[in-house]
Amino acid sequence: MSRPRQPIKGVDPSLLIKDAAKLLPAPSRRLFLRGATSLGALAMLTGCDIIDGPTSENALRVISDFNDWVQARLFSETTLAPTFSESDITRPFPFNAYYAEDEAPDIDGDNYKLEIGGLVDNKKPWTLAELNKLPEVSQITRLVCVEGWSAIGSWQGVRLSDFLKLIGADTKAKYVWFQCAEGYSNTIDMPSALHPQTQLTLKFDHQTLPTAYGFPIKIRIPTKLGFKNPKYVTAMWVQNNDAGGYWENQGYNWFSGL
Amino acid sequence: MTIEAASHSPIAPETATGQLIHPRWVRVTHWINALAMFMMIGSGWQIYDASPLFRYIYFPSHLALGEWLAGALLWHFAAMWLLAINGFVYVTLGIATGRFRRKLFPIRFGEFMRDLTAALRGRLAHDDLTVYNAVQRLLYLGVILAGIVIVLSGLSIWKPVQLKWLTAFFGGYNTARYVHFFAMASIVGFLTVHVVLSLLVPKSLRAMIFGR
Numbered sequence A: 001m002s003r004p005r006q007p008i009k010g011v012d013p014s015l016l017i018k019d020a021a022k023l024l025p026a027p028s029r030r031l032f033l034r035g036a037t038s039l040g041a042l043a044m045l046t047g048c049d050i051i052d053g054p055t056s057e058n059a060l061r062v063i064s065d066f067n068d069w070v071q072a073r074l075f076s077e078t079t080l081a082p083t084f085s086e087s088d089i090t091r092p093f094p095f096n097a098y099y100a101e102d103e104a105p106d107i108d109g110d111n112y113k114l115e116i117g118g119l120v121d122n123k124k125p126w127t128l129a130e131l132n133k134l135p136e137v138s139q140i141t142r143l144v145c146v147e148g149w150s151a152i153g154s155w156q157g158v159r160l161s162d163f164l165k166l167i168g169a170d171t172k173a174k175y176v177w178f179q180c181a182e183g184y185s186n187t188i189d190m191p192s193a194l195h196p197q198t199q200l201t202l203k204f205d206h207q208t209l210p211t212a213y214g215f216p217i218k219i220r221i222p223t224k225l226g227f228k229n230p231k232y233v234t235a236m237w238v239q240n241n242d243a244g245g246y247w248e249n250q251g252y253n254w255f256s257g258l
Numbered sequence B: 001m002t003i004e005a006a007s008h009s010p011i012a013p014e015t016a017t018g019q020l021i022h023p024r025w026v027r028v029t030h031w032i033n034a035l036a037m038f039m040m041i042g043s044g045w046q047i048y049d050a051s052p053l054f055r056y057i058y059f060p061s062h063l064a065l066g067e068w069l070a071g072a073l074l075w076h077f078a079a080m081w082l083l084a085i086n087g088f089v090y091v092t093l094g095i096a097t098g099r100f101r102r103k104l105f106p107i108r109f110g111e112f113m114r115d116l117t118a119a120l121r122g123r124l125a126h127d128d129l130t131v132y133n134a135v136q137r138l139l140y141l142g143v144i145l146a147g148i149v150i151v152l153s154g155l156s157i158w159k160p161v162q163l164k165w166l167t168a169f170f171g172g173y174n175t176a177r178y179v180h181f182f183a184m185a186s187i188v189g190f191l192t193v194h195v196v197l198s199l200l201v202p203k204s205l206r207a208m209i210f211g212r
Helices: A013-022 A037-046 A054-074 A128-132 A160-166 B002-006 B024-050 B069-096 B099-104 B109-120 B134-158 B164-169 B173-200 B202-210
Strands: A113-118 A137-144 A150-159 A175-180 A185-189 A199-204 A218-220 A233-239
Touching: A054 B069, A128 A199, A150 A160, A150 A218, A160 A199, B024 B069, B024 B173, B024 B202, B069 B099, B069 B134, B099 B134, B109 B134, B134 B164, B134 B173, B173 B202
Parallel strands: A113 A233
Antiparallel strands: A137 A150, A150 A199, A175 A185, A175 A233, A199 A218
């Protein structure tokens, strides 16, 4: 059933392990300040437990919500992410996830179907063969990781706004939610989904998307941080409620626009 | 001038014994800035550690703010408002009241060398806190510029698409990260000297709290 695993050309295995390990958060998911000696002093000055407590977590989340609002207003559907030339492509392009590369989902492309749901006229699932027949767009853009590093890659696929129109999605809906094979998920705002560079990606550097980069489908959004570019996508839902996402639920900023 | 005059507050009235060294707006923005810098640097170190620019430079987690990357980012993008708004008020008032012009200029090379030599020998006098020596002038001007650079380079890293012109100004996304790092390093270097000297000359610390 599953595709035979092949080493991915140009991917350095030592990089993969390093990147995966880095993203693993501390076992306790307290976000903020346990053990921060630098702030102990401040807490003593103020005489209260403002730093390491639910109060500061709540305050920070409120400000993060405010930052979502600011970013949504700063976002422009006509402002394009800078594009680059072939020679700028980062090689090897890094694999990145919260698991090691050999734990990445191995999906059988022949039996794969992209599930469609929510506020959509035509919910017929899509095979890869059908998706590959749609008009292809291409981009060479910079992927910026929430950790700070970035890499320039080349992605090809279907413009997501074209696909949303094709399936009769209600583009007045607020969100698009993506479910991924390994349990990862993302919710994005509709304006970002309709941005001309947002892509339902089927290829990396003109080759079928390798497992490391999200086979069979990655959603490439060059106006958002890397973790808002889901890989191994199995379902897409158009909806009005925010279903959150894997990292967003653990404290990363929801909008995470660039 | 009017703003500075108005800030001669009833809490710290002018007396015959001491001249007002720092008007209230300077003291308020100074301490807000201290708090904002503390939060920005602490969280920034934690963010740096997620993807270090230099193999041998990393910041111990117990010195950093935010238990892991997500927490540090939330602190950083919360405190940035405090830093940027307070910094904007400070620079605007500094220019509008003429304080920067009076206190920081002129900076002459000869005076700088003379004062630096005296400072390194521990013989720099601080009899009149209302007048900055040439070393102070250059350092204060330098740290104000570093503050402006750190905010702008930070914006360019945060929004390399929507503010791509700003990112391009800093030489692109990767270069902007280095600019942001070195601006931080300059500010931390300044802070080290600044805090040590304020403790060696306690009346300067008193003046930043009480105004005189």
